[in-house]
Every structure is written in structure tokens, then in C-alpha cells.
Amino acid sequence: MLSGDEHVETVWDAFSGTRLRPYMTIANDRQAALDLYAWNARISAAVFEAVGHLEILLRNALDKCLQEQYREAERGIPWFLTQTPGGEHVATAVEAVRARLRAQEQPQGAKGRPRALRDTRDQIVAGLSFGFWSGLLGPKYEELWRTCLHRAFPHSSGRRKDVAVLLEHIRMLRNRVAHHDSMINVDIPFELRQIAQVAQYLNADAATWLEAQSRAMRVYAERPVAAEDTVVVAAREAWQLYSNPSICAYVCQAGRAFRPVERIAFYADREVKHHVPKILHRRDNVEWWDDEVARLEASEDRFERRIATVIKATRGAEGWNSGRYQVFLLSRSGDAQHRELTAPLAHRATGRGSAFTQRQRYVSLHALETAGSTADL
Helix, strand or coil, rough: CCCCCHHHHHHHHCCCHHHHHHHHHCCCHHHHHHHHHHHHHHHHHHHHHHHHHHHHHHHHHHHHHHHHCCCCHHHHCCHHHHHHHHHHHHHCCCHHHHHHHHHHHCCCCCCCCCCCCCHHHHHHHHHHHHHHHHHHHHHHHHHHHHHCCCHHHHHHCCCCHHHHHHHHHHHHHHHHHHCCCCCCCHHHHHHHHHHHHHHHHHHHHHHHHHHHCCCHHHHHHCCCCCCCCCEECCCCCHHHHHHCCCCCCEECCCCCCCCCEEEEEEEEECEECEEECEEEEEEEEEEHHHHHHHHHCCCHHHHHHHHHHHHHHHHCCCCCCCEEEEEEECCEEECCCCEECCCCCEEECCCCCCCCCCCCCEHHHHHHHHHHHHHCC
């Protein structure tokens, strides 16, 4: 009979330290690392369910459009057996599915006669991969998009690239899950929102059903270990500065100490704002002088040029003086690394000294994404 510690060591060796190293880096304890590893499997399965539902919605919608475009009901020939723009990709993928279906046939009867081939059109459509369907939204199929495929996404912008970018991102997520890669550094709520967005493009009612069925956010909330990767700063003025689209930065006094973090969140107006930008660049002891602006503007470093923009936007404004400051350049809404909460987190505590933070405090992005208010932090 193994003791608790012996059990952990045996399991650790069975899965290998190499496999579990990313989890150990976060957990700093073998038992906690195994708990995180087990959670990773659960969240992967939950995400795969959501992607699976989307895949079926996608292929059915595209298949329907293509059937109508190529008058399949009238001609009696499946659209994927006719010539389509960029059709060499279609023909290759369809033949691979048909070959796989034939290989699955089993001999029947004493004389070993094979059964009739089962590669019906529905089986072929079901056998085509997510990559195939998302690939139909690629640039080589622009003509096909304009003639029919856009009708599969009645609630989208109507621009092929907008849908294609989302689908390619989801395809990469699907492959990550299918290959049992780690999900501990994947922003699950962000990925789920992208899945929901494509589903909404396809069919609003189906999208609502898909979100109601998904267990992914419940599993995400059960994550056993989450790194404090975000600093929440008191931001009465700083939030306005960040909200200026030409700035998107956080500026504070020079020399102010921060723990190593990846993101900044803003506490103002008695709530944690919904934007949680990525820290793209940090620079301390920046001189707030006109001649420094000229030097930075002439730099080949894009971050220095952006710092020049921040200085120019604030020089002369009320409350800003010449001197030295610390600058955090931050992501904007729409950037790949940017994150947004579904809603601001209200701070309901009242009374003297009840502010959520009067300077700064540290939380995990995971905690922000799963909280209903600051009380949950």
C-alpha cells in the first residue's frame, strides 16, 4: 500500500518530469502540479466539446450553401464531385475520405464478398476535416465566398477575411487540444468567446444553445493553481489616459516597484474596468522633455516612437510636469494579446478605507475572468 507521498512520486515518474515540468513551474509542488495537470485534461475535453459543436454547425452551413450553388438536387451530383474554384484541394480531400471509408469495409459471407461501398455523400461530408472547411474561407476561394459561402454567415460583417481569421485561430486551438498540449497558458474565456462569435455568425439560435450546453467555463473556474500575473492599479486619472486611443499606456512615478506581471487592470469609478491589456513594453526614468520627444521620434525602435507619442499627448496637460516617469505601453482592444472581461467588476464595499486598492494589488487573469465582483477576488 503506497503512502500519499509515495503515490505522488510513483504517478510523477509514470507521466515523466518532462511532461509535467510546465505544471511544476506554476505550482512549485508535485501534488499541486498533478492537480493542475488533471485539470488541464478536463478543460481540454470541455473545450473540445465546444469546438466539436461548432465544427458540425460550420460544415452543415457550408455544405447547404454549396448544394444550392451547384444545384445538387436538380443535377443529382454532389457539389464536391464537380469542378469548383480552387477545386484541386476539394478533390484531393474528398478522395482521401473515400479511400478511408473503403479501407473500413469488412468482407461479408462465406465467399468473402465485400459489402457495397458505404461512402455516401453524408459520410464524405462528415469525414472532411475542420481544416478542410475552414480552408474554404481562404483567399484562394474568394470567388466562392462572393458567389455563395457568405450566405453561410448571415450575421457576420460579410467580409471573408473576418471569418477566416477567427476560424484559423479556432482550428489551431482544436489541434492543440487534439494533440494533448498544455492549456495552462491559454486564455480559455477568450477562446470560448471566439467560438461563440463564429457560432453567432452562423446561426443565432444554435449559438445560444451551444453556450448553454458548454461546461467549459465551469471547469475553467475549478483551476487549482493560477499565477498572479496581473497588477490592478488605482487609476482615477490613469484610466482616462489609457482610454485615449492615441496613448494606450500607463504612466506612473519613476522608480515605483512592481512584481513581475504580464498585464495591468484599472480600478476606477468603484469598479475594475473590463480591459485587461498586455504589457508590451516597460521603460523607467523616461524624461518628460521636448528634446527627449525629438530624440525618441527619430528612433528606429517602435516602442521609443510610441513613448514619444505618449509624452506629446500629456505635456502641458493639467497635473503633468516636466521630470521623469515610468511608462508601460499596453495593448489595445482588438490586439491578439489584449483581453477584455465580459463586464467591469463592481466594488460594493463602502466606508473609509474600503477602496479595492489605493495603489496596486496583484491578482490572476483567471480570477478576474471568473469573478462576479471584486468580492470574489
